[in-house]
Amino acid sequence: TLAAPAAGALTSCGEAPGQTGKILRSAARLPKAYETPLPLPPIKRPAGGVIEIAQRTASVEILPGLKTEMMTYDGVFPGPTLETRRDQAVTVRHTNSLTLPTATHLHGGHTPAESDGWPTDLLVPDGFDQHHAHHAGHETMADPKAQVRSKKRDYRYPLEQPATTLWYHDHRMDFTGPQVWRGLAGFHIIRDDEEDALSLPRGEREIPLMIADRAFAEDGALRYPALDPELLGEPGVDDRYMAGVLGDVVLVNGAPWPEAEVEGAQHRLRLLNASNARRYELSLRTSDGKSVRFTQIGSDGGLLSKPVEHAEITMAPGERFDVVVDFGPLAPGTTVEMRNGLGTGRTAQVMRFRVTRRAADDVKIPDRLVDVPYVEKPDGAVVRRWHFRREHVHGRRGWGINGKPFAPAVPQARVPLGSTEIWEFYTDAHHPVHVHLSPFQVLRRGNRGPGPMDLGWKDTVDVRPYEAVRVRVRFERYAGRFLIHCHNLEHEDMAMMAGFETE
Ligand code: C2O
Numbered sequence: 001t002l003a004a005p006a007a008g009a010l011t012s013c014g015e016a017p018g019q020t021g022k023i024l025r026s027a028a029r030l031p032k033a034y035e036t037p038l039p040l041p042p043i044k045r046p047a048g049g050v051i052e053i054a055q056r057t058a059s060v061e062i063l064p065g066l067k068t069e070m071m072t073y074d075g076v077f078p079g080p081t082l083e084t085r086r087d088q089a090v091t092v093r094h095t096n097s098l099t100l101p102t103a104t105h106l107h108g109g110h111t112p113a114e115s116d117g118w119p120t121d122l123l124v125p126d127g128f129d130q131h132h133a134h135h136a137g138h139e140t141m142a143d144p145k146a147q148v149r150s151k152k153r154d155y156r157y158p159l160e161q162p163a164t165t166l167w168y169h170d171h172r173m174d175f176t177g178p179q180v181w182r183g184l185a186g187f188h189i190i191r192d193d194e195e196d197a198l199s200l201p202r203g204e205r206e207i208p209l210m211i212a213d214r215a216f217a218e219d220g221a222l223r224y225p226a227l228d229p230e231l232l233g234e235p236g237v238d239d240r241y242m243a244g245v246l247g248d249v250v251l252v253n254g255a256p257w258p259e260a261e262v263e264g265a266q267h268r269l270r271l272l273n274a275s276n277a278r279r280y281e282l283s284l285r286t287s288d289g290k291s292v293r294f295t296q297i298g299s300d301g302g303l304l305s306k307p308v309e310h311a312e313i314t315m316a317p318g319e320r321f322d323v324v325v326d327f328g329p330l331a332p333g334t335t336v337e338m339r340n341g342l343g344t345g346r347t348a349q350v351m352r353f354r355v356t357r358r359a360a361d362d363v364k365i366p367d368r369l370v371d372v373p374y375v376e377k378p379d380g381a382v383v384r385r386w387h388f389r390r391e392h393v394h395g396r397r398g399w400g401i402n403g404k405p406f407a408p409a410v411p412q413a414r415v416p417l418g419s420t421e422i423w424e425f426y427t428d429a430h431h432p433v434h435v436h437l438s439p440f441q442v443l444r445r446g447n448r449g450p451g452p453m454d455l456g457w458k459d460t461v462d463v464r465p466y467e468a469v470r471v472r473v474r475f476e477r478y479a480g481r482f483l484i485h486c487h488n489l490e491h492e493d494m495a496m497m498a499g500f501e502t503e
Pocket residue numbers: 105107169171318434436483485487
């Protein structure tokens with residue numbers, strides 16, 4: 001009843017079906033693929049329960065020989081990888097020395113409302129003219145409850161949740177797309193004893209991979225369609241980018257089409273799609289033409305109950321996939337290309353692995369990983385329907401949820417804590433639907449059960465055009481206001497977001 005692909009209606013611009021949107025072309029000289037070594041972001045652990053992060057403008061070398069001015073966490077892109085432990089609360093203290101306000105969200109975190117990075121709970125740089133901001137961005141004006149802080153802000157994360165790959169990124173109202181594009185994104189990895197007890201690749205054999213596309217001007221500056229020099233210009237992006245902004249350069253951990261040297265052994269790859277709007281269908285192929293499979297061990301919200309093999313991993317913006325790849329059977333010197341089946345030309349390339357040498361490997365991925373409790377459906381569970389659709393917003397074309405653009409002061413739902421609900425997502429185009437606060441389990445996709453990418457605890461689910469996805473979600477703790485939104489960041493900025501209040 002629900003599946004009916006919108007043939008042709010939304011494809012555009014020469015990308016494969018499943019990828020829509022206008023591609024921004026780079027004017028800069030681009031490096032050859034697989035010449036840049038894969039960088040790893042620096043790791044930061046709490047000291048006395050605190051991690052400090054300096055948000056600042058920095059010049060970063062992304063394209064060889066060119067400087068790209070970025071908005072960064074700690075001067076690097078991606079930001080530092082935060083490593084924390086389950087049930088060990090951490091305070092992440094952000095200082096904003098940028099020229100623009102920010103709001104930092106821990107994506108996938110079970111976080112109390114005041115630290116969740118609500119889009120108008122801004123952290124403004126010192127001396128920032130809030131009155132000017134009101135005028136130009138009119139963001140906090142519409143939200144009397146906005147908690148604006150100047151210069152420093154403590155985000156408190158209880159981390160009462162299983163080991164998994166989270167990420168933190170900017171969430172400022174109307175400007176999330178441009179601010180993430182300019183660099184405000186990093187990994188946050190939670191570890192726990194249960195995972196430590198399992199036989200999994202560790203140390204250098206565990207690699208976080210943040211995949212994100214960008215486009216560059218001739219001098220190395222980032223290209224992005226919105227004007228946001230000092231909050232001038234309209235929020236959101238112009239009409240030509242209704243499907244979101246795509247770049248023509250694929251970055252992994254901030255490097256264009258990098259190469260990673262790996263030993264001939266199993267490796268754990270923590271895949272994150274941190275792109276604004278680009279979806280990927282990842283596959284692995286060796287230099288002698290063999291396909292290599294992914295063994296999925298985890299999803300957005302933690303490890304799976306058992307490993308699952310995939311020939312391809314399809315990732316929408318915001319999603320994470322925790323996979324193991326076995327380079328053991330490959331002869332030293334073999335290369336393994338990670339390709340994107342939804343791209344064409346250079347966007348069909350992602351990165352490459354090169355097997356350096358044979359190596360001992362005593363990891364044996366267990367057949368049973370962790371217990372993933374099935375969220376029970378109580379009798380009479382509330383069913384909520386969320387329609388993600390194109391709308392006219394204040395006379396302009398935009399995106400909305402249930403017919404409304406985001407209004408920070410007006411929640412679209414009230415959810416009692418302690419309840420389990422069925423949420424249904426309906427769409428008119430590809431929309432990666434993300435729910436803050438509580439993870440969910442996918443029950444149905446269109447007329448069928450969950451798809452191959454829907455396993456385990458999810459916080460972001462790729463909803464395809466005219467296909468309804470039904471999930472079960474339990475709200476246990478933290479009263480306050482939280483978000484549901486499309487994780488295509490241009491859609492988010494064009495107001496495809498709604499607040500819900502737990503009480
Ligand atoms: Cu990754 Cu509300 O966002």
